[in-house]
Amino acid sequence: MFDIDALLDSASIVVCCGAGGVGKTTTAAALALRAAERGRKVCVLTIDPARRLAQSMGLTELDNAPRAVDGVDPERGGSLDAMMLDMKRTFDEIVLTHADPQRAEQILANPFYVSLSSSFAGTQEYMAMEKLGQLRATSAWDLIVVDTPPSRSALDFLDAPQRLGRFLDGRMIRLLLAPAKAGGRGVMKIVTAGFSVFTNVLTRILGAQTLKDLSLFVTSLETMFGGFRERAEKTYRLLKEPGTAFIVIAVPERDALREAAYFVERLGEERMPLAGLVLNRVHVSTVEGLSVQRSLAAAEQLDESEESPLTAAALRVHADRLSAAARDGRMAERFTAAHPRVPVVRVKAQSTDVHDLDGLRRIGAELAD
Amino acid sequence: MSDFPSVKLHVVTGKGGTGKTTVAGALALALAAGGRQVLLTEVEGRQGIAQMFDTPPLPYEERKVAVAPPGRGGQGGDVYALAIDPEAALIEYLEIFYNLKRAGSALKRLGAIDFATTIAPGLRDVLLTGKVMEAATRERRGGGRLYDAVVLDAPPTGRIARFLNVNAEVAGLARMGPVRQQADSVMSLLRSRRTAVHLVTVLEEMPVQETVDGVAELTAAGLPVGGIAINMVREPLLPVAALSPAASGQVDTAELSRGLKAAGIDDAARYVEGLAGEVSEHAARVLLEERERGLLAELDRPMYELPLLTEAVDLSCLYELAGQLAEQGIA
Numbered sequence: 001m002f003d004i005d006a007l008l009d010s011a012s013i014v015v016c017c018g019a020g021g022v023g024k025t026t027t028a029a030a031l032a033l034r035a036a037e038r039g040r041k042v043c044v045l046t047i048d049p050a051r052r053l054a055q056s057m058g059l060t061e062l063d064n065a066p067r068a069v070d071g072v073d074p075e076r077g078g079s080l081d082a083m084m085l086d087m088k089r090t091f092d093e094i095v096l097t098h099a100d101p102q103r104a105e106q107i108l109a110n111p112f113y114v115s116l117s118s119s120f121a122g123t124q125e126y127m128a129m130e131k132l133g134q135l136r137a138t139s140a141w142d143l144i145v146v147d148t149p150p151s152r153s154a155l156d157f158l159d160a161p162q163r164l165g166r167f168l169d170g171r172m173i174r175l176l177l178a179p180a181k182a183g184g185r186g187v188m189k190i191v192t193a194g195f196s197v198f199t200n201v202l203t204r205i206l207g208a209q210t211l212k213d214l215s216l217f218v219t220s221l222e223t224m225f226g227g228f229r230e231r232a233e234k235t236y237r238l239l240k241e242p243g244t245a246f247i248v249i250a251v252p253e254r255d256a257l258r259e260a261a262y263f264v265e266r267l268g269e270e271r272m273p274l275a276g277l278v279l280n281r282v283h284v285s286t287v288e289g290l291s292v293q294r295s296l297a298a299a300e301q302l303d304e305s306e307e308s309p310l311t312a313a314a315l316r317v318h319a320d321r322l323s324a325a326a327r328d329g330r331m332a333e334r335f336t337a338a339h340p341r342v343p344v345v346r347v348k349a350q351s352t353d354v355h356d357l358d359g360l361r362r363i364g365a366e367l368a369d
Numbered sequence: 370m371s372d373f374p375s376v377k378l379h380v381v382t383g384k385g386g387t388g389k390t391t392v393a394g395a396l397a398l399a400l401a402a403g404g405r406q407v408l409l410t411e412v413e414g415r416q417g418i419a420q421m422f423d424t425p426p427l428p429y430e431e432r433k434v435a436v437a438p439p440g441r442g443g444q445g446g447d448v449y450a451l452a453i454d455p456e457a458a459l460i461e462y463l464e465i466f467y468n469l470k471r472a473g474s475a476l477k478r479l480g481a482i483d484f485a486t487t488i489a490p491g492l493r494d495v496l497l498t499g500k501v502m503e504a505a506t507r508e509r510r511g512g513g514r515l516y517d518a519v520v521l522d523a524p525p526t527g528r529i530a531r532f533l534n535v536n537a538e539v540a541g542l543a544r545m546g547p548v549r550q551q552a553d554s555v556m557s558l559l560r561s562r563r564t565a566v567h568l569v570t571v572l573e574e575m576p577v578q579e580t581v582d583g584v585a586e587l588t589a590a591g592l593p594v595g596g597i598a599i600n601m602v603r604e605p606l607l608p609v610a611a612l613s614p615a616a617s618g619q620v621d622t623a624e625l626s627r628g629l630k631a632a633g634i635d636d637a638a639r640y641v642e643g644l645a646g647e648v649s650e651h652a653a654r655v656l657l658e659e660r661e662r663g664l665l666a667e668l669d670r671p672m673y674e675l676p677l678l679t680e681a682v683d684l685s686c687l688y689e690l691a692g693q694l695a696e697q698g699i700a
Binding site: 048210251286294299305 | 541573
């Protein structure tokens, strides 16, 4: 039994993760709205919401700060703020916080910085975690619900802080810093014999100017490294604190469930608190007693006698739904057989896309049911 | 006649969950039919091709994964597969162009690739697309296997323009030098009539929106948009005239009741309300799909439709999908 309401009433951070295209953003928004209407002060951090869902939550401006969502029932004293992550702006803000104005300007203008801060691989994951840390630090909310980036692998965001740490400690960085430290005359001034082989190769691959830009970038970032790593580690610790809960989201399809299973195992290894699995888009039928076989046979009989095409169609719609429901049920059972201790809540397939607060409310109610 | 007779490199993208890898696999099979040699590549380290063709994980090596059905000439073709990873591509690149095999391994030990991926993903993308280009432009005289077509299972729609537009990505970093040259030659293949970027979608709001945005971004970057593959299409079950009323909840329950009785279901009353609800939801879904299909049609690109498969996609399904793609003229 997955008690969503108990979780929403007590958690301080809920992280929604799962493969791309499984409804993470919608689930995160529905959870946040429900928590707010149960009386908590909630902020939802979304990464890449569908346009109309974003509009319904007032997310029309990308200003990288939470804004109040209109239309939330305030009766129980709660509130809902929402924001959409602006990856580059979050990165720029870190630079501006950690470097003096002149150095910050140099960093922001460096082509390597521009590439790094606006690219998707890794940066988005890290910036989502960074933003979570920032929001949490203000203590303005009882609960923060985070939607994770649509990564190739849902695990990327867990690895991002460590990857950044490894990166900053890496030998490459030290090698690139060496010439600058040896007098700032650029990488072409060779320091040691071993190093010369290395720079020669890099020069041949990258070209001298590019290598110089890279070296300058790494050098100018150096002062910020300590701060960077500290923040990454702090956010990582935050994810392990009591009060943080992970929700894995999937749909009853092989690939999405494989990703979900992988995620569940990984969270276990990292000792991250997993609350449960939300299974979206599950087909159900409420018409009992009319089996697939009986429906199809009846539909065929109507076809043959050329009677009531509407009824024949209705019977086929029903048979389709029953088959889909049976298939979804099997997929869910397989997951539970492999992970018996993970609570699962199912959300039925919606006939239309959700893009208003009422739709989110309905999903919230289903989640808690 | 194929819709893309001049195309050698087929890039397949799509939002997560739309079945992009499946469509890429089916397209490779369709292109190989009738005795042609096709290479199917992936660049995201997911081993999606191996899973699809039910083979052990692919190394950095071109392996035969499937035999295509014989065409009119009676000859079957072959699908080879290659999982491209940036490290191996870099080492190979250094070896070929600079005769620097040892330096490549040294860079790998230093974590240079990890570094490059973190700090400048554009550089990694040049390596990945560079390898695809190499396979697509091979000529006779000992340059490895020759292919009639290369299919790339590419990154998702949200990232595709950026991934392919290596030139712009690298331009800021390297104004000249070898990386820039490599990016330029990749770009000239990608922007030519020998390349087509196909987008896979399903008839739902967000994937369609991403497809529309993706087409705009590709066009703005001067990259040739190929076809739109609509995946997981469901058969229409209701008569067209019944759709709109049904979607707004008007289902003739008296008619249902009569119909059920005519079909020998005597306890019809038990089911009528439930069935009417299901019909109504189905109709709403169909109308939404029609709207989305209309948005895709406005893109004015060739469209291909693939049916929703009720069971998990296995190899035999892939042949079926390949047949449908070929019939609709993509290959």
